[in-house]
Amino acid sequence: MTLRVYAIAYLIFLYAPIVLLPVFAFNDATIIAFPLSGFTTDWFSQLLTTQALHRSVQNSLYIACITAVLSTILGVCAARAGAMYNFPMKRSIIGLVMIPLVLPEIIVAVSLLVVAIQILDMGLSNWTVIAAHVLICTPFSIAILNGAFQNLDPSMEEAAMDLGESRWSAFRLVTLPLVMPGIVSSMLIAFTISLDEFIIAFFLTGANPTMPVYIWGLLRFPASLPVVMALGTILVSMSIVLLTIAEILRRRGMARVGVKDKGGFL
């Protein structure tokens, strides 16, 4: 009983900042503080007319879509290799691929910055951000896809090959449909991470900032804070929807290959 109260209090602690977002997004005052003064939707209409914001959102969407696809492709390779094959040094290779999950992001950021600017002498662009985002999203994709590939019976593909399919079409016709929910779920998670990532993007973003970098710029100006709250409200609602879809698909995928759901995807 006490534990349940504690767990609920903990959830309140986790959600406290997010709950405040809509409160200030609809509050008719430029200062983000209590007491509230009145209801307004002005901050949302300001979002519609800010050109710089639109450009940064487009940029971020572009980066996030490409990151989602690439990291999921890499994730499928790693999850499939991990679940269906035995090969030398398997544990250390998979450990190496998962390392970006625990590496401080600033290390990834500065090392890629040095390579891009000083060693390759190329400019920063959306592609430098994508390269880094794929690196940090792949471990998350692998973690999600592991759930989909585990307990997938390798003999099903073998049966398809015995019946005359090639290795690739056996994968495409038998395995792919079974792991499809996991793939979509992995893409949604990678998309959400990339869209929200700031620490690395701040170092590697080119002439056009990504959305979090643009928000970071806004945070310095007190006058623009209510607009940030409005933007945050939209982003949070959007990511909750995406994550809910990802979770439903992840569970469906696990049910499809007959794995008992053991909880979250980490």
Added chain:
Amino acid sequence: MWAKLTATEARRGLLMISPPLIYVLIMLAFPIGAIVLFSFWTQDFMTLDTTFTLQNYREIWAQPIFGALLKRSLFVSGCVTAVTVILAFPVAYFVSFHVKPSRKSLWLFLITIPFWTSYLIRVFLWKVILGYNGVVNSGLVGIGVIDEPLTFILYNVNAVIITLAHAFAPFAILPIFVALEKIDRSLLEASQDLGESKFSTFFRVTLPLAMPGVVAAVLIVFIPTIGDYVTPELMGGAGGKLVANMIQTQFLALNNAPLGAALAIVAMLCVTAISLMFVALNRRWLRGRS
């Protein structure tokens, strides 16, 4: 050629793992090698001096500011880790032992959602909560607990610790939860049948078996927190800046990438050394229980 590559299971497996492996080698191993090399060079205004020197490391050793920042960073990361893991354990325990199996995923989902939502804005909202006219202060003044708004909760190290502990909460809960789920429930019954109280069963059976999860949680919180510069920048004020802020300044504002690289490597080495020590101290819990 292709037939040869796919001849055995081991080769097929290696072929399959090679795209992510090559990506990590090119995008991580090679760049980290590059900053290690870089840290032995020096910046001479606009030009890079590529003669090998330990000057950056000597400067970090000699100037007290770097040592102080590093110590503060490690202290903050340590506190964040302790707070996060201690607060998270009972929640993981609750979800694993007291929630119906069918509801477990829902709980975990609710716990992870805030983790995925706009990091920058979440950090900023803590400023709103802890600020001079913030939620905590106006609430406490409103109900008459305090007369003056509290000032020790924003623009200092405390604020940084609270915010980071919030940001990393799910990271701590999930590994502990996984370890608790693996515990064979009949062991707990056996312990109580043999006369242990619920309390001593927890400390002599459950906790030792959950230690691999606790160790994983500690590492997964401690290591990344050292690399965060957003929270100290927004919440730390003048006295709450950390080593990641200094690395960022050296790279982006002062244009002294070699010193920044050396600082990043020193920070990384400290974190790795402490993590290895922590794992070594806990090795009796980790051995042969996987």
